Amino acid sequence: MDTIHIRGARPLKGAIQISGAKNAALPLMTAALLTDEALTLTNVPQLTDVRSLIRLLGVLGSEIERVTGPHGDALTIRTATIRSTTAPYEIVSQFRASFWVLGPLVARCRTAKVSLPGGCAIGARPVDLYIKGLQKMGAEIDLVDGYVLANAPEGLKGAIIRLPIVSVGVTHTLMMAATLADGETIIENAAREPEVADLANCLVAMGARIQGIGTSTLRIEGVERLHGATHRVISDRIEAGTYAIAAAMTGGDVTLAGVEPEIFEAALSLLRAAGVGVDARQGEVRIFRNGERLQATNAVTQVYPGFPTDLQAQFMALMTTAAGESEITETIFENRFMHVQELARFGADISLHGDKALVRGVEKLKAAPVMASDLRASAALVIAGLAAEGETAINRVYHLDRGFERIEQKLCACGAEIWRAKAS
Template sequence: MDTIHIRGGRRLKGAIPVSGAKNAALPLMTAALLTDEPLRLSNMPRLTDVKTLGKLLAHLGAELSVEPGEHADTTTIRAADIKSTTAPYEIVSQIRASFWVLGPLLARCHQARVSLPGGCAIGARPVDLYIKGLQKMGAEIDLVEGYVVASAPGGLKGAIVRSPVVSVGATHTLLMAATLAEGETVLENAAREPEIGDVARCLVAMGAKISGIGTSTLRIEGVEKLHGATHSVIADRIEAGTYAIAAAMTGGEVTLEGVDPETFDAALSVLRAAGAGVDTEQGAVRIFRNGERLQATDVVTQVFPGFPTDLQAQFMALMTTADGESEITETIFENRFMHVQELARFGADISLHGDKALVRGVPKLKGAPVMASDLRASAALIIAGLAAEGETVINRVYHLDRGFERIEAKLGACGAEIWREKA
């Protein structure tokens, strides 16, 4: 199993091109199932999750081709003939986003058999919201031997679906399903994440009729058929936020290229409050710090446009050396503090109190062997290692490859002493 090694203490200085957003690329890939014409997606990130979902789409009958580019790939997906409507456990268990094929398969083929994704290291993330929403649209759904077996013999029907909680996955699934449903579907209390808007704009380019994009109420007028389109994936705001935190942690100066500052404004606001410098312009963000110690700052994770849960671990790493005590409250996932014990191996002073973590800043961290528990925790350990004295060795880095493209190369180009050792 690969490991990542870091010799800390170097300031980051340079520019980092931000990759396409994983959380947009994956649902965009599933949207290709809604049409028999090609969907061409540019600015695609090179990640293991993208490859895994590609395998599922191929299993269902889609044809995929990849054109490599300098910084990103262009992937063309054509699902002219869907040969299977079963998404097997062997693939769905590897990537939760593969469950989202349920909506497009049911909308286009009027049937689907999709494995339940199972548990998750950072929380259960139940799929009952998906199921209840599709049932309101006329689907008949049973749970059989670990699979969601769904059918809509006469096709899906428009409905008003109000989610009791904001769910990105349910919004993606129901939005795609509604594009081919008969009549109007209204999704109330829908997720507002930028990735939702990106998928909606792609669906509109494919011929869907959607209004309310970017708001909590989406109205979809079903159409008989969607066609192919070309769409560029938005930049990854979580990757951008991670590198911004890394620059603040090391006291460096980094320009993030190709990203919209508004998509992660909550994170940038918190960095400003902590004492980091932030300059924004169209398509770029510059993060800098003059060497003074950062100030402890409290955060509460929230759905967009609040502070994202996917940056909670990284921000906690930043606060480990801040001046004072910071309180970090996790409201999205009930088990997303597993990185705490690993940050403690660097010498961090963190105590847990239910959904809150109290971080008491220490003057410095010291490198240590650590183990990643999930994707975002992996990034937090890298951030801590960049600032720590001595060498840090991070194990289980396969988590990183699911969501961060060439992280060693991008940080190394900015002066970090970081390298990967193959197993």
């Protein structure tokens, strides 16, 4: 198992090109199952999850052409015929987004057998909302031996679906299913994340009829068939926020290129409140420090457009050396504080109180051997290691490869001393 090593206490200076969003690319790739024509996606990040989904789509019958570029790949996905409607455990168990093929398979083939999902161990993320939504659209659902079996012999029907909680994955899945359903589907309390809007815009380019994009109420009028299209994946707001926090942590001066500031404004607002310099312009954001110690700042994770749970661990790392006490409240996932004990190895002073973490800032962090528990926690440990005195070793870094494209190269280009030691 690979290990990442960092010699810290070096400010980051330079520019970082932000990659295409993982959380947009995966549902967009899944949407290719809805048509027998080619869907071409550009700005697709080179990530483990993308490769795993390519494998799954191949099992289902997709033919995929991949062209590697300097800033993301171009994928052309053609699923002329769906050869199998079974998404097997050995793939779906690796990452949760693979479960989203359930919607397109039922919509196009009227049947699907999809393994219950895997992914990061950050709390309960049940599939009941997926099932209830598809049932409202006329699907018959059974759970057998760890698989969701869905059948809609007469095809899916339009329905009014009010989600009891905001869920990005459920919104993705039901919206894709509704594009080929008979009649109008209304999804109330839908997720408003930019990645949801990106999928909706792509579906419209494929011939779908969707109103309310970017709002909490989506109206989808089903059509008989969708056609091919070409679509560019939006930039990754979580990657952008992570590198912004890394620049702030090290007292650096970094320009994030290829990202629109409005899609991660909640994170930028917290950085400003902590005393970080933020110069936001169209297509880029500059993050810089004036040398003074940051101020402790409270954070509460919320659904979009609030502060994202996917940046909570990274922001906590930043607060470990801020002056004063900060309170970080996690409202999305009940088990997303597993990075706390690892940050403590650097000398961080953090105590947990239910859904809140109290962070008392220390003068400096010291390098330590640590272990990543999930994707975003991995990024938090990298951020701490960049600021810590000495050499840090981060184990179980395969989590990083699921969500960060070429992280070592991007940080090295800004002056970080970071490298990967391959497992023997």
